[in-house]
Amino acid sequence: MTQKILRGRVLSFNDAPKAREDHECYTYIEDGALLIDGDTIVARGEFADVKAQATDGVAVVDHRPHIITAGFIDTHIHFPQMQVLGSYAGSLLEWLNTYTFVEEQRFGDQAHAKKIAGHFYDEIIRHGTTTAVAYCSVHPESVDAYFDEAMRRNMLMLGGKVMMDREAPKALTDTPQSSYDDSKTLIEKWHGKGRNHYAITPRFAITSTPEQLEMAGALANEHPDLHIQTHLSENKAEIEFTKSLYPERKDYFDIYEHYGLTGEKALFGHCIHLEDRERDAMIETGSVAVFCPTSNLFIGSGLFNWNRVAGPEGKGRIAIATDVGGGTNYSMLRTLDEGYKILNLQGQRMNPLTSIYQITLGNARALSLEDKIGTLDVGTDADIVVLNANATPAMQVRMETVTTLEEELFLLQTAGDDRTIVETYVAGEALKTGLN
Numbered sequence: 001m002t003q004k005i006l007r008g009r010v011l012s013f014n015d016a017p018k019a020r021e022d023h024e025c026y027t028y029i030e031d032g033a034l035l036i037d038g039d040t041i042v043a044r045g046e047f048a049d050v051k052a053q054a055t056d057g058v059a060v061v062d063h064r065p066h067i068i069t070a071g072f073i074d075t076h077i078h079f080p081q082m083q084v085l086g087s088y089a090g091s092l093l094e095w096l097n098t099y100t101f102v103e104e105q106r107f108g109d110q111a112h113a114k115k116i117a118g119h120f121y122d123e124i125i126r127h128g129t130t131t132a133v134a135y136c137s138v139h140p141e142s143v144d145a146y147f148d149e150a151m152r153r154n155m156l157m158l159g160g161k162v163m164m165d166r167e168a169p170k171a172l173t174d175t176p177q178s179s180y181d182d183s184k185t186l187i188e189k190w191h192g193k194g195r196n197h198y199a200i201t202p203r204f205a206i207t208s209t210p211e212q213l214e215m216a217g218a219l220a221n222e223h224p225d226l227h228i229q230t231h232l233s234e235n236k237a238e239i240e241f242t243k244s245l246y247p248e249r250k251d252y253f254d255i256y257e258h259y260g261l262t263g264e265k266a267l268f269g270h271c272i273h274l275e276d277r278e279r280d281a282m283i284e285t286g287s288v289a290v291f292c293p294t295s296n297l298f299i300g301s302g303l304f305n306w307n308r309v310a311g312p313e314g315k316g317r318i319a320i321a322t323d324v325g326g327g328t329n330y331s332m333l334r335t336l337d338e339g340y341k342i343l344n345l346q347g348q349r350m351n352p353l354t355s356i357y358q359i360t361l362g363n364a365r366a367l368s369l370e371d372k373i374g375t376l377d378v379g380t381d382a383d384i385v386v387l388n389a390n391a392t393p394a395m396q397v398r399m400e401t402v403t404t405l406e407e408e409l410f411l412l413q414t415a416g417d418d419r420t421i422v423e424t425y426v427a428g429e430a431l432k433t434g435l436n
């Protein structure tokens, strides 16, 4: 295995910050370094100490004065919606029917799916994202394109075929049986291959008959190690329609509970308008609420209430994500910025340490993957980003008055984007350099 050293200001979280000035929750080494052997971080520390542990003549990539931290994790994104981003609609159901369900039909064409997969990975790498959890389209071809490209780049990616058998154009629907069979085949084909994780993906209760959710539950039961992803309580009209389709269920979340689609591996996009019982049941089952700020603002769905979803004891599990193409930017930094504004409007604030924790270790924990990704701990995968808080003229001027790490991180989240990402390392390889 070839070794390399990355030298710079090393920052890695050990835990969730307990306060704005919590300096115990992270490790920060001013003249720090990581020793990478193949695809793994094998040493972390002061540059001189790390250098002493490396093989003679090891290559040193000098990223000073930039920050080296864990690669960003996007916990909810739609790979077939790259060409939906920025579509003009007033609400969720209009947006889905007018643009999204039209565009996703193109992914039955393997060549199109392959082309967009290439763009998709280029774009997330450009923005510093090293792991994403994606919805593919209903077509198995889209899943093949998605995971095939993940393997080409050696990325740890999660995703799955959308299951949807009603309330969509005929060309975009499957059946309960075909969705089960196709998902099963795709699980066998892709899960555990390379760094791939298959996620069981019933789109949402509106586009699944009870029979299909039963099949999704059967898959979850047969594969308890797999993630599950779906949407929950995003928009008021969506909620009313959902309840009318499942009148026998207590509430929206109860639909998923009934079919065995909740738990610590289950990711629920949005969770904006949860009832108290739903919130309590989510906490009880360890289910994850996924906050999608740019999407919630763009589609006009509402303001995610972090403190409420976290619950009185803060036990609610929360992840953060772009939700492109309802979301408007691939950058997790832009996502944090919009998230901060949403929370601030409600008298809640996410402090800068918590923000960067959230898109690294926080999201890794939400995916139960913190033993592999989300930190720069020794033994974990070498998925890393290098951040430059002086990336633009506006940032340079502001940096003249920045004196603390916390201030610098807050500037990165407030003004940063793809220009801020100097390099993205995936399994030890520099992948951003070289993209157009």
Ligand code: GUN
Binding pocket: 078, 092, 096, 100, 203, 204, 231, 234, 295, 323, 326
């Ligand atoms: N609900 C069901 N499908 C979708 C989707 O593609 N995007 C968003 N934002 N919400 C959904």
Ligand code: ZN
Binding pocket: 076, 077, 078, 231, 269, 323, 326
């Ligand atoms: Zn979504």
